[in-house]
Amino acid sequence: MTEAVMEPKVKTAPKIVEPTIFNLSSPGRTGVTMPASDVPETALPPQELLRADLPLPELAEVDVVRHYMHLSKFNYSVDSGYYPLGSCTMKYNPKINEDTARLPGFLFTHPLQPIETVQGNLALMFNLQEWLKEIAGFAAVTLQPAAGAHGEFTGVLMMRAYHKSRGDTRRTKMLIPDAAHGTNPASVGMMGMQVVTIPSDERGNVDLKALEAACDDTVVGMMLTNPNTLGLFDEHIEQVIALVHGCGGLMYGDGANLNALLGIVRPGDLGFDVMHFNLHKTFSVPHGGGGPGVGPVGVAAHLADFLPEPLVGVVEDGDDAQPPLYGFVRPAQSIGRMKAFHGHFGGGFVRSYTYIAMHGPDGLKDIAQYAVLNANYLQARLRDTYKIPFDRVCMHEFVAEGRFKDSDVRALDISKRLMDYNFHPPTNYFPLIVHEALMIEPTETENKDTLDAFADTMIKIAEEARTQPELLHDAPSTTQFGRMDEVKAARELVLCCWLPDNYKDE
């Protein structure tokens, strides 16, 4: 059964659970109004430069609040429940972060203000650069990239610029393991480079023979997630890096899984040349329903000159009486600017700074240790019920197969059934090298009771799959909404709504 096959087929008009903001509009209703002008009036420009109509909705404030409150209740969230979503690190988002990010000194500063008036912002950015360098073992960090994928793109641009600066122009191939996130090859595709896929071996490590065969003087480098998307730390990581370096390539680390490494090992110490951080995963910036992310990039010393501009630096040294003056500096061979301004300061840097400051070195190590403890505990509890294709001590996540012998139940059905028990599903169908993958990342912020309840439910669902598979095929049944007609959405492509046709202006 695919998602497209839906019973019953609905022919009548769909039932509206919550009208759109446009449907709620009523001519002449007003919400927030603005003060009258306090300056002498200037004539507006000629009519032909003006718009005739502004077809936005008209509502009172209470209408808007009720509408969005209704919508909020249709969402699952970390604040309301458990999200064992592999590769996404859906940890608890501390409430203090919401308050520090909204301090007026941060909210109401303009990115182009004179540096003398924003020393607090610049000190925060400078320290965050320093802390990220220390945590991951790099020589320099840019905070500018807006998300993990943006950081990857930044990193690949720097790798290209590095080779080019050495007159090494033959390098066009990027080595990417078969377990990689889709953003890795997509970032490389944006650069016009070719992707060479490297298989995994039977223990979930990079296949060293295949890697060795692929390493030559046309290799830009390798993009590796470690621990990988199976949740496994590569047992030959030093050999992998030595092979890539040996052919003149650079080693890119996808920092998606850095939560497992805090205080455990620094990627820079292992020999990674460049890595992006996902502050929205590792350092508790909330996911916001899909963004904003935050994707700083760290580099080893030989790549520091290629970082995007500008970086925060000390422009005048301090002394006993005076703090240093922070300002902006331009790396000598910068790849350029990745974003209009300095990155996701308020939503990203302030929250991450708060989080790192509160954890300190020991707290960071606790994060990784308990994230790994929780993952191994769940793996141990589920091992007898679900096949774990690469079964060894995992890091912060593991991947199980969501299928059973002599059953047509798929990973998708298990996921949807979990919703009936008020759990968010694990990541499905990724990584691609596991059949019917269920990728489970508990994070460190779940207690044993929650993990046990989740494991018990998973075991119960496996039993249901054998005895009452229709419960899984029809799931979810207890949620406000059921399975979606994805084909209809793509075929009809209704992407916007408007004020109703008969809408009259007052």
Place this chain on the structure above:
Amino acid sequence: MTYIPISPHERDAMLETIGVKSLDDLFEAVPAKHRFPNLNLPPALTEMEAMNELSGLAQANENVRSDLISFLGAGMYNHYIPSVVDHILRRGEFYTAYTPYQPEISQGTLQAIFEYQSLMAALTGMDVSNASHYDGATATAEAVNLAYAQFRGKRKKVVISPTVHPHYRAVIRTYAQGMELEIAGDEQSLVSNLDVATDSTETLISLTDDKTCLVIVQYPDFFGRVYDYTKLIDAAHARGALVCVVANPTALALFKTPGAMGADIVVGEGQPLGIPMWYGGPSVGFFTTRKSYVHKMAGRLVGETIDNRGQRAYVLTLTAREQHIKRERATSNICTNQGLIALGTAVYLSVLGKKGLRQVAELCYQKAHYAASQLSQIDGMGLCFTEPFFHEFALCVNRPVKEVNNHLLDHGIIGGYDLGQDYPALKDHMLIAVTEMNSKQDIDVLVEVLSEVSHD
């Protein structure tokens, strides 16, 4: 402090279930010589201490609400944000939710994005909007990717007006590094000799040829001027090229839409729509286009459908364009949108609505024009353009802008952006932005202090 809810007793029970003795035993795959580094970081703070430290940093700034009067814009604007916006953004159901890949339990996020898309399409006069990009600059760079893909890489030239925001032009050049793209129109020679008195339409038209995939202009342009680009758009279309207009969303409440001029893509910075400046981000880049280009558009897209109970619902759609399916053949590697910020924008537009947003735009227009008329009367100062403008204008101050701005700062005022940094022909010119947040009194103080400067 940490947020780990596991007691030592529970930890030991879990270790026993796993079959290892200690937490450290879980990390044997990590090379021993690099295992468990000592991190040289400040010791952990409690919540109270962290709040003190962060408050101290925030107070070390001078902000444009309580400390300084600001006339700085150049891509980010100081607008009033109704209280309701942040109240909605603080709902844990929104801000702690993940990307809505499981639509059954994500309809709140999905419908909100669908409404954001609808509001942005209505504002720009276009057919469709995606779920947003990182910011205005990266949205503009994605417009280049769309146009390049639309012609399957056969048209390799992009014509860009020198009056597009300098940072946006820089980002486009960064993005284009691997693309074998020719970028014309804003070469250093053209920017240096920019004849600011004349409209650059004719130059842009002459540069547009049958190898051009995209022409990019800004509306209002970087100097605040408002042009009807219809003629330029028609000329570009006659040569087969697409046109992208980088628009200020507040201006669109008042001025003719790029959609009505025939634009193919309208992008821009959504920050003016209810998002704090936050020292530069996060904000939201909007991206709207014609329905015919939707398959080449990057980024997430929410579409309407029904669920198996016959209820109207929303899903992420056309996902086959995206990186997790297409991998290296994807047009873009993007895999987030600015979800929460887009929600803030939707709430802002909903609560201001048709009348409120127009009021904001008219207040900006009125106050900027009052400021321009007062400032242009100061001896030795003057406007260098005569074209209609919205809420920003270039003022010649006849001496180094840095000097003038230092003087203004001594009086608690942040002056305008120094245009000489990017446009040598506009040495000694500052770009002044005025919004509804500037009272007549603020403007009069600016005029007074600048008058003193001119008499120094």
